[in-house]
Amino acid sequence: MRHATALRIGPVGFRLGSDWPGPVAAIDDLYAGYPQPLDGIPDFTVRLFAARPWRRWLRPSVHIGGDYVLPDAAPLPLALGLIAAEMGMNLQMALGQRRYLLLHASAVERDGRALLMTGISGAGKSTLAALLMARGWRLMGDEFALVDPETGLVHAFPRLISLKNEAIPVMEAALPGARFGPRLEGTPKGTIRHLVPDAGSLAAMDAPAVPALILFPRYGFATETREVLPSETFLWLTQASTNYVALAERGFDALTRLVTQVPARALDYPDTDSAIAEVERLWASL
Amino acid sequence: MNRYRAAAPATLRIVPLDALTLIYHRASGITHIVDSPVPEILEALAGEALAVPVLLARLAERFELADGEAEALAARLDELAAAGLVERL
Amino acid sequence: MGLAVSGARILADALRAPETALRLDAAGWTALIAMARAEQLAGTLAHRLEGLAVPGAAACILADARASAAQGQTAALWEAEMARRALAPLEMPVVLLKGTAFAAAGLSAGMGRSIGDLDILVPRGRIGEAEAALIAAGWEWVKPDPYDDLYYRRWMHELPPLIHRERDRMIDVHHTILPLTARITPDAEALIADSVVLADGLRVLSPPDMICHAAAHLFADGDLAGGLRNLWDIHCLIGESGTQGLEARAAHHGLSAAVARAGRLSHALFGSAVPQAWRRTAGADALYLRRMLARDGWGRATRRLTRMGFYIRSHAIRMPPAMLARHLWTKWRKGHVPG
Incomplete structure (x- = not known):
């Protein structure tokens, strides 16, 4: 071309x-x-x-x-x-994608352990991941998390962070020194501005991490955390995966291992500050 | 009378989780998330094909079964046949 | 890219003689993979190259393609099994066609092959029973449009496609292997009578009939899209079952010209062991070869003019001209693009 x-x-x-x-x-x-x-x-x-x-x-x-x-x-x-x-x-x-189980989830890492955030569109998984990056977590990806069926480890896919509408000023304020793309108005999803992951996230993009916590955030509710059973997590994650079926038994093994070994929580939050505080609290209690 | 036979055990990966059980069916590549007594039905039908009354008697040895369970069991078996986990012979 | 000149020749070469791929540089591998994906041949290529010392990144991509094809075959064979269960009480012969048949019979043509819809052949007089049994087992109409429905039933060689409401997979139930509008009418009864029964009771066509069907499919169905894969099927079938009795069988079905051309093209591209008379290209063969290799290094279709010619031609084969006009008119009025 x-x-x-x-x-x-x-x-x-x-x-x-x-x-x-x-x-x-x-x-x-x-x-x-x-x-x-x-x-x-x-x-x-x-x-x-x-x-x-x-x-x-x-x-x-x-x-x-x-x-x-x-x-x-x-x-x-x-x-x-x-x-x-x-x-x-x-x-x-x-x-x-056929090598990794692809989860429609954002992922951040600290101390070699990964936090996965997934859920319905608009739940804020992208924004929360970017805010955690601003607080020193390593951004592994804002859209896809890749689970290796052979090892159970999560691999990073740190593409540009796609910020939509209200998330744009939030991140411009949180990361004034960061690299942003052009403001793109009138996209199918409203206004979009891309944020380049920070240097630490890019330098470490080849290092996988052990999944340690799965969160299902939900924006617009009073702060509340609830345990999610493995069977429910399994069902949610099959819905959040585009290639679960295509991976056949490898996908089944990868997802079964993930939901039996990694705790999962539903997290309702009224604003991003509350969400970040709750994430840090949950992480510390693991 | 219809008899039913379950998919061969070697073609099933059965992983009990919490209240629910995961079944990966190797022959179809389909994952089923099932509740009790589906795993028990599959186990009872694993070795041989059975008619509904016989299967009901086998399950009654292990569970408390109420009246009218035969119809409910037949309905479950038809669902399992539609899912391919059980074959109607 | 310079690769546009030779088109998908590197793909045909890699299928025929896998070691030729080892001469490729990174750009060549990239082009080879893009072309194989575009031609639905990635899994086949991956099987052909298995065990060769290919670059690491290519090895990963090829391993993924093999796993993907394996999963596709599991799903395809399961559809066949569910159709078998649905049709078993009717005790009629059910003949698997195309990719599912190759996989079910364990033929080399099935190695890594991508498989789409389930195609089955049943006796023409019993197609209504088959339809009713499939609908009772959870298959539903795809096209509720009455014109399309009437068109299929009157002129095509199949029921309107059915889709399973749970598994979301299509089945095409045929009663012969070419549309009734085509001038050539293969002997469907003989196809069924001579079919070969598999262990589970499903059937596949006899080896010469499989080649006849693949040749008919290559030239009569579609606009030669997917032609390279269909030709690779023919190469594998010839390699496994030879050409003994093939010409007589093709003549019986009225498919002599299609089978001879398929044999010549397969020999030209893949070196198939065909009768002496087919070892030299003839007539428009060169045009067909150019069309089949019309891919560039980005996996894009090239030579649009050749393609358009084949598109019009393929519709003309399927339908007599007056019917073609009526069909296209009906489609346009409804705002469809033909095809």
């Missing part, structure tokens, strides 16, 4: 090709510190392309393609090329 780049996020290598220079430049800029795919062979290919040649210039709209595609994925305007690239990489993970 006319414009191309490659990068590695945790254990996963990507190649990105584009009909336009913009998306590649945006990715190269924000992922500047990231390594290259192992052996120069990416796991996945993402393609951003114009449906018809003249649509490269005329009302340019970015179609997302690659090794794995959804037939009805709607194109994005070129101004949102960075989002298209991110969506393309996420799509490869969601549809094509």
Whole structure:
């Protein structure tokens, strides 16, 4: 393709090709510190392309393609090329990842042990992970946690942190010195601004961690913590995994081990300060 | 009368968790999350195919069964047959 | 990329002679993997390359592809088993077709092959019974549209597709292997009569019929999309069962031209052991080969003009022209894009 780049996020290598220079430049800029795919062979290919040649210039709209595609994925305007690239990489993970059990969860690490946060969209898992990073935790990922079926360890996937709407000023205030991407208005999810994970998180991206706590945060309620039974956790996590079925018995083993060995809690919270305090309290009590 | 036979034990991974039990069915690749008495039914039907009254008698040796359980058991067996964990012969 | 010139030739070469892949550099491996995924051949390629000293990153990707194919085969064989259970009381022959048949019979064509819907062949006079039994066992109509339904029933070689409400998997119940609109009408009764019974009671086509069906499928179904995989099926089937009696069988079904072309293409790309007459390309073979190899190093379809030609051609084969016009008109009016 006319414009191309490659990068590695945790254990996963990507190649990105584009009909336009913009998306590649945006990715190269924000992922500047990231390594290259192992052996120069990416796991996945993402393609951003114009449906018809003249649509490269005329009302340019970015179609997302690659090794794995959804037939009805709607194109994005070129101004949102960075989002298209991110969506393309996420799509490869969601549809094509077969080495690790993929959990739709954010993950942070301290002392070699990982905290996983998952739950419904809007529960704040991304924001909480970013705030914990601001407090010195290592960010392993704001979107996907990768569980290795062979070892039970969690591998990091520290892509750019995707901040939406109200989370943007919260993180701008919490991390005034951090690197942010451009403010992208009018995306399918409102306003989005990307936050580059801090240097410590990037330097340690190849170090896996032992899962130690699973949280199901829920925003908008009085602070309350409740134990979640293994069977309930199992059910929730199968819903939060895009490749549980595809991993067959390896997926069953990985998830069974996770829910029997790692405690799980539902955490209701009214505001992020309460949530962070409760997370620190739970962590200290493990 | 219909007889029922369970999937061969070697094709099942059964992991009791808390109130519920996980069953990974190797032949189908499907995970089932089940409550009692499903594991017991599968165990009773593992070796040989049984008709409902015989199965009911076997289960009665292990559980307190109330009147009208035969119909409920037949319904459970049809669900298990639809899920492929039990085959109707 | 320069690879666009040779297209998917590196993929065909790696399938035919796996050691050729060892000459690839990182960019070559990247292209090979993208093309294999685009052609639904990643699992097949991974099996062909198993045990070779490939670069570490490629080894991981190929191991994942093998595991993924294994899971796909488990699911496909389970669909066949559930269909067998649903149809068993009817005591009719049920013949598995295509990928599921290769996997169920343990054929090399099934090694790592991706398998989509379940395709079965049943006697034409009993297709209504089969339909009723499947619906009773939890399968449902996919297309409630009355025009589509009528179209399928009148002109296609299958029931409208059914989908299982719990497992979300499709089954296509056929009573022959080509649409009734096609000029060629294979002998469906002979396909069933000569089918081979497996241990569980399900059946697969006889070896020559499998090749005839694969050839018919390669040229008559779709626009040659997935052609490379279908041709690899034919190469594997020929390698395992030979071509003894194949030409006579193809003639019986009216598929001589399709089978001969499939044999020539398979020999040209994969070096299949075919009769002497098929060892040289003929007629439009070169066009077919170009079409099958039309992928670039990004996994993209290339040579759009060739593709469009094949698309129109494939519809023309399936439907006489007046019917084609009516079909397309009905589709457009409803706001569908043809295809």
